[in-house]
Amino acid sequence: MHLTPDEEAMLAGEAGTPVKWALDYQLAVGEFFGAERFVPVRSAHAHCDGEALGEAGVRFLEQLADQGALTRVPLTLDPRSTDFSCALDIGQDESITDRERRIIAAMTRMGALPTNTCINYQTVDVPHGGEHLAWGDTGTVIYANSIAGARSNFEGGPAALAAALTGRVPEYGFHLDRHRYGTVEVELATQPADSSDWGAVGCLVGRRFPGYWEVPVLHGAEDNPSPDELKQLGAALASYGSHAMFHMVGLTPQARTLDEAFGGAGPRERLVIDEAALREAYQSFVPESDTADIVVFGTPQLSLFELRELAERFRGSQVQSTVYATTSASVLSSAQEFGYAQTLRESGVRVLSGVCFYLMTARDLARRNKFRTLVTNSSKLANIISGYGYNPVFRRTELCVEAAISGRIRE
Amino acid sequence: MTELNGAPGFGDEVLAVALVSGDAFSARYDLDHVTGVVSRESHDLYGRTIAGKILVVPSAKGGTATGWRLLDLTSRGLAPAGLLLRKTNPVLVQGAVFAGIPIMHELNPDPVTSIRSGQSIRMRPREGRVELLELS
Numbered sequence: 001m002h003l004t005p006d007e008e009a010m011l012a013g014e015a016g017t018p019v020k021w022a023l024d025y026q027l028a029v030g031e032f033f034g035a036e037r038f039v040p041v042r043s044a045h046a047h048c049d050g051e052a053l054g055e056a057g058v059r060f061l062e063q064l065a066d067q068g069a070l071t072r073v074p075l076t077l078d079p080r081s082t083d084f085s086c087a088l089d090i091g092q093d094e095s096i097t098d099r100e101r102r103i104i105a106a107m108t109r110m111g112a113l114p115t116n117t118c119i120n121y122q123t124v125d126v127p128h129g130g131e132h133l134a135w136g137d138t139g140t141v142i143y144a145n146s147i148a149g150a151r152s153n154f155e156g157g158p159a160a161l162a163a164a165l166t167g168r169v170p171e172y173g174f175h176l177d178r179h180r181y182g183t184v185e186v187e188l189a190t191q192p193a194d195s196s197d198w199g200a201v202g203c204l205v206g207r208r209f210p211g212y213w214e215v216p217v218l219h220g221a222e223d224n225p226s227p228d229e230l231k232q233l234g235a236a237l238a239s240y241g242s243h244a245m246f247h248m249v250g251l252t253p254q255a256r257t258l259d260e261a262f263g264g265a266g267p268r269e270r271l272v273i274d275e276a277a278l279r280e281a282y283q284s285f286v287p288e289s290d291t292a293d294i295v296v297f298g299t300p301q302l303s304l305f306e307l308r309e310l311a312e313r314f315r316g317s318q319v320q321s322t323v324y325a326t327t328s329a330s331v332l333s334s335a336q337e338f339g340y341a342q343t344l345r346e347s348g349v350r351v352l353s354g355v356c357f358y359l360m361t362a363r364d365l366a367r368r369n370k371f372r373t374l375v376t377n378s379s380k381l382a383n384i385i386s387g388y389g390y391n392p393v394f395r396r397t398e399l400c401v402e403a404a405i406s407g408r409i410r411e
Numbered sequence: 412m413t414e415l416n417g418a419p420g421f422g423d424e425v426l427a428v429a430l431v432s433g434d435a436f437s438a439r440y441d442l443d444h445v446t447g448v449v450s451r452e453s454h455d456l457y458g459r460t461i462a463g464k465i466l467v468v469p470s471a472k473g474g475t476a477t478g479w480r481l482l483d484l485t486s487r488g489l490a491p492a493g494l495l496l497r498k499t500n501p502v503l504v505q506g507a508v509f510a511g512i513p514i515m516h517e518l519n520p521d522p523v524t525s526i527r528s529g530q531s532i533r534m535r536p537r538e539g540r541v542e543l544l545e546l547s
Contacts, residue, residue, distance in 0.1 A: 025508060025509065028421055028508045029421075029501065029504055029505055029508055031419075032420065032421050032504050032508070032514075033501065033504070034418075047474075047475045047476065047478070047479075048479070049476075051444070051476075052439065052476040052478075052479040052480055052483075053479050053483065054444070054479070054480070054482075054483030054486065054487075055483070055486070056482050056483045056485070056486035056487075057479045057482060057483055060482070078475075136475040136478065137474070137475055138473070138474045138475060153501045154474075154475055154500060154501050154502045155475070155478075155501070155502075155505070156475045156476075156477065156478015156479065156501075156502045156505040156506055156509075157475060157478045157479045158478055158479065158482075158505060158506075158509045159478060159501070159502075159505040159509075172501075173501060210435060210470060210472070211470055211498065211500075212470070212471070212498075212499075212500035212501070213498065238473075238474070239473055239474065242435070242470065242471060242472055242473060242500050358439075363443070363445075383440070383473075384439065384440055384473065384474075386451060386452065386453065387437075387439070387440045387441050387442070387450055387451040388450070389450065
C-alpha cells in the first residue's frame with residue numbers, strides 16, 4: 001500500500017504504541033484485499049459487547065487505554081449485552097455486568113461515546129452521501145451505504161476501533177465505485193404490508209444470493225417504505241446475505257433508474273418475490289409447540305415510531321409471555337417523556353435499553369428462564385438466535401403481539 | 412500432491428487437518444463460544460469442534476462479532492488453526508488478523524470442493540499456495 005508521510009510516522013511509532021498497532025493491523029487487512037491507499041473517515045462505530053470480546057478482548061481494550069490510546073474521529077458504540085437497570089432480574093449475573101462496565105470504562109477513556117445503539121443512523125450519527133465511514137454492526141453499514149450513499153465496509157470491533165485511532169481505513173470494497181453497482185435483480189411482485197414483510201424480503205434475497213460482494217437491486221415497490229421498514233430490509237439482507245449494500249430503484253441515491261443501479265451492465269440473476277414466496281419466508285420458521293416462551297421486539301433497536309406503535313397495540317392488555325422490547329437510551333428517554341414506555345410497562349412488556357436480544361448472553365438466559373420458542377417480528381433475530389439453541393418463530397407484528405398477550409402462537 | 416493457488420493471504424505457514432463445510436460460517440451465528448462447538452442445528456458441522464482444524468467454508472456469514480471472537484477462542488485454545496474460504500468478507504479477515512490466524516481465499520481449484528474433511532493440508536499464505544497431503 002502507498003503510505004503518506006503521516007502514515008509512515010504512525011507505522012514507525014511516532015504517534016504512540018496504540019496508533020502503531022492500529023495502522024499495522026489496518027495495513028495487514030488492507031493488503032489482504034489489495035487496497036492501494038488509506039482514505040480518511042468521518043466517524044467510526046464499534047461493536048464491542050462483552051459476549052463477543054470475552055476476557056481476552058476486554059484486556060486488549062484496557063491495555064490500549066492504559067497505553068494512552070485516543071480517538072481522532074468520533075467513535076460511537078453498538079449495543080451492550082446487558083441493561084444494567086434489570087440485569088439481575090432477568091437472570092444475568094454480575095460477571096456480565098462487570099465485564100460491560102470494564103468495556104465502557106476502557107472505551108470511554110479512549111474517547112468513545114457509549115451510545116450503545118445499533119440505530120445510530122436514525123439517532124446520534126446520521127450519515128450523508130459521499131463520506132467514508134468505519135462502521136461495524138452490519139445493519140448500520142448497509143443503511144449508510146444504501147440509503148445515505150456513504151461508504152463503509154463491515155468493520156469488526158477491532159477494525160472500527162483501529163480506524164478511530166488512525167482516522168482512516170484502507171480503501172477497498174464499498175469505498176470503491178466498482179463494488180457499489182448492482183449485481184442481481186429483485187422484483188417485488190407483491191407489496192410488503194408490515195415492516196416484518198420487508199424483513200422477509202431481506203431473508204429471501206439474502207438466502208438466494210448470499211455473499212458480501214452481492215449488491216441486490218430491488219424494484220416494484222408501489223409505496224415508499226418508511227425508514228423503519230428500510231431498517232428491517234437492510235438488517236435482514238446483511239444478516240442472511242452478509243450484504244453491505246442494496247439499491248431500490250427510485251429511492252436510493254445511486255438508483256434513479258434500474259440502468260443506473262447496475263452501472264450500465266445487466267443483472268447476473270433475477271428473483272421475483274410474490275405473495276407465495278413472502279408467505280414461505282414466514283412458514284420456514286416452524287414452532288415446536290404453540291406456546292410462546294418469549295416474544296422479542298427489536299433487532300435492530302426500536303425507533304420512537306415503532307415504540308409508539310407497540311404501545312398502541314398493547315394498550316389495555318396484559319401479556320402472558322415474557323416480552324422484551326429493545327431500544328437505545330436516547331429513544332427510551334423520549335418514549336418515557338411521551339408515555340409510550342409507561343403504556344408498555346403497564347401491559348407487562350419489559351422495555352430494555354442499550355441492548356439487543358441476541359447479544360444478551362442468550363444461551364444462558366434460555367437455560368435459566370426455560371426459553372426455547374422465541375416469537376419475533378425481526379427476521380434478523382430469527383436468523384441469529386437459532387445458533388443459541390432457540391426455536392425461532394418469525395411472524396408479522398400483529399401475530400407477535402397476539403402471541404405475547406395470549407401466550408399462544410396462532411397459525 | 413495437489414495444490415491450490417491464488418492471491419497471497421495472511422499469516423504464517425500452518426499444517427493441520429481440514430474440516431470442510433458447504434455452509435457459510437460465523438463465530439456468532441454458528442458457534443457455542445464457551446465450548447467452540449458448532450451449535451446451529453441446521454449447520455452441516457453441527458456438533459463438531461473447529462479447534463485446531465483448518466476450517467474450509469464457502470463464505471463468511473452475518474455480522475461483526477467474529478472480529479472479536481477469534482481472539483477469545485485463541486486465548487482459550489478453541490480457535491481454528493487456519494481459515495480457507497472460497498470468498499471471504501472483511502470481518503473474518505479482520506478477526507483472523509486480530510487473532511493471528513492464517514487466512515486465505517480466492518484459490519484455484521475451489522477449496523470447498525477439492526478438499527475433504529480429515530485430509531491434512533498445508534497453508535502457505537504468503538505464497539498464495541495450499542498443499543493437499545495424503546488422507547490421514
